[in-house]
Amino acid sequence: xxxxxxxxxxxxxxxxxxxxxxxxxxxxxxxxxxxxxxxxxxxxxxxxxxxxxxxxxxxxxxxxxxxxxxxxxxxxxxxxxxxxxxxxxxxxxxxxxxxxxxxxxxxxxxxxxxxxxxxxxxxxxxxxxxxxxxxxxxxxxxxxxxxxxxxxxxxxxxxxxxxxxxxxxxxxxxxxxxxxxxxxxxxxxxxxxxxxxxxxxxxxxxxxxxxxxxxxxxxxxxxxxxxxxxxxxxxxxxxxxxxxxxxxxxxxxxxxxxxxxxxxxxxxxxxxxxxxxxxxxxxxxxxxxxxxxxxxxxxxxxxxxxxxxxxxxxxxxxxxxxxxxxxxxxxxxxxxxxxxxxxxxxxxxxxxxxxxxxxxxxxxxxxxxxxxxx
Numbered sequence: 001x002x003x004x005x006x007x008x009x010x011x012x013x014x015x016x017x018x019x020x021x022x023x024x025x026x027x028x029x030x031x032x033x034x035x036x037x038x039x040x041x042x043x044x045x046x047x048x049x050x051x052x053x054x055x056x057x058x059x060x061x062x063x064x065x066x067x068x069x070x071x072x073x074x075x076x077x078x079x080x081x082x083x084x085x086x087x088x089x090x091x092x093x094x095x096x097x098x099x100x101x102x103x104x105x106x107x108x109x110x111x112x113x114x115x116x117x118x119x120x121x122x123x124x125x126x127x128x129x130x131x132x133x134x135x136x137x138x139x140x141x142x143x144x145x146x147x148x149x150x151x152x153x154x155x156x157x158x159x160x161x162x163x164x165x166x167x168x169x170x171x172x173x174x175x176x177x178x179x180x181x182x183x184x185x186x187x188x189x190x191x192x193x194x195x196x197x198x199x200x201x202x203x204x205x206x207x208x209x210x211x212x213x214x215x216x217x218x219x220x221x222x223x224x225x226x227x228x229x230x231x232x233x234x235x236x237x238x239x240x241x242x243x244x245x246x247x248x249x250x251x252x253x254x255x256x257x258x259x260x261x262x263x264x265x266x267x268x269x270x271x272x273x274x275x276x277x278x279x280x281x282x283x284x285x286x287x288x289x290x291x292x293x294x295x296x297x298x299x300x301x302x303x304x305x306x307x308x309x310x311x312x313x314x315x316x317x318x319x320x321x322x323x324x325x326x327x328x329x330x331x332x333x334x335x336x337x338x339x340x341x342x343x344x345x346x347x348x349x350x351x352x353x354x355x356x357x358x359x360x361x362x363x364x365x366x367x368x369x370x371x372x373x374x
Contacts, residue, residue: 002194002234004123007102014074015320025256025285028313029075030068031271033262034059034092036081040108042142057263061091067261068101070281079106090118097124104128112154116161126164129155134183159191166236169197173213176350177224184233194236198307201272214304219247227342239332241315245306253294257313259284269293271309273301
C-alpha cells in the first residue's frame with residue numbers, strides 16, 4: 001500500500017458518509033497555508049510574490065484548528081511558503097495530530113534535518129518533501145545550488161527517525177522523462193513512502209511564464225514517464241488521477257474538494273486561483289460561482305490546469321461513486337501500462353517549447369530575499 005491502511009479506510013468511510021448524506025460538494029483535503037514566507041524563490045511559484053508586510057504575517061495555531069474544524073476533512077495539507085519557518089509549526093501539527101487528522105507537512109526540506117526534534121513520528125504525520133527531479137534539475141527549478149543534497153539529507157534523517165516521508169514533484173516544459181524515472185528510483189531507494197507528481201500551474205506572478213506545460217504536452221510527458229512503470233514505484237495519489245494526467249481519461253474540475261485557508265481566509269475558488277475570499281467555509285461553498293472554473297468552463301485561467309487541487313478530488317469521488325469506480329481504481333493500481341509507443345517517447349530528444357534566461361530567476365530571488373528578512 002502507498003498509504004497506511006488506516007488512512008485509506010478513514011478517507012473511504014468519510015467519502016461514503018458524505019455521499020450517503022447526499023452532499024454534492026464536500027471537501028476532501030484542507031490546504032492550510034499558515035504563512036506565505038519562504039526561504040526559496042522558485043521560478044515557477046507565485047506564492048511568494050507578496051509585499052514584505054504580507055510575507056511577515058502568519059496564522060495562529062487556534063486559527064488553524066478552527067479552519068480544520070469548519071471544513072471537517074480527514075486530511076490536511078500544510079503548504080506555504082515554507083511551513084518550517086512558522087515559529088509555532090510544531091504546535092499546529094501536534095494539535096492536528098491530536099484531532100486525528102492525517103497531516104502532510106509540505107516542505108522544501110532545507111530546514112527539515114534541524115527541525116526534526118520538534119515533531120514526533122506518527123501515522124498521522126507525513127513530511128511531503130518538494131523535489132522536482134534529480135540534482136541538476138531540482139537545483140535549477142528552485143534557483144538554489146545544493147538544494148537537492150540538503151533535501152535528500154533531510155529525507156534520510158526523517159526516514160531514519162521513523163517519520164513517514166512522501167515527496168511532491170512538479171514538472172515543467174523541458175523535463176527529461178528518463179531523468180524523472182531515475183528520480184523515482186532514487187526516492188524509492190532512500191525509503192520514501194510514496195510520491196506525488198503533477199504538471200505545474202501557470203501562476204500569473206511566477207517569474208518564469210514560458211515553461212508551464214499545456215495539456216497536450218503534459219499528457220505526452222506523463223505518458224512517457226508513467227507508462228512501463230517500475231513495480232517498486234508507489235504513488236501518493238489516486239491512480240485514476242495518474243491516468244488523467246497520462247491522457248487516458250477525462251475529469252471535470254472539482255475545486256471545492258481541496259479548499260484553501262490562509263491569512264486572508266477561505267480562498268475562492270482554489271489553492272491556485274485568487275478570485276476573492278470568504279470568512280467561513282460554508283460561505284465559500286455558497287458564494288463561489290463554481291461553474292466559472294475548470295477547463296470545461298472556458299475560463300482561460302483554467303485552460304491548462306491538470307493539478308491535484310482541481311482534479312484528484314474528482315478522481316476520488318469517481319472511485320467511491322460506484323462499484324465500477326472501485327474496480328477501475330483497483331485495476332489502475334495494479335497496471336504497469338505496458339506501452340511500446342511510450343518507450344519510443346523516452347528515446348526522443350528533450351525539446352522545450354521555449355528557451356529560458358536564468359538571470360530572471362536570480363534577480364527575482366535577490367529581490368525577494370532582500371525584501372522579506374524577518
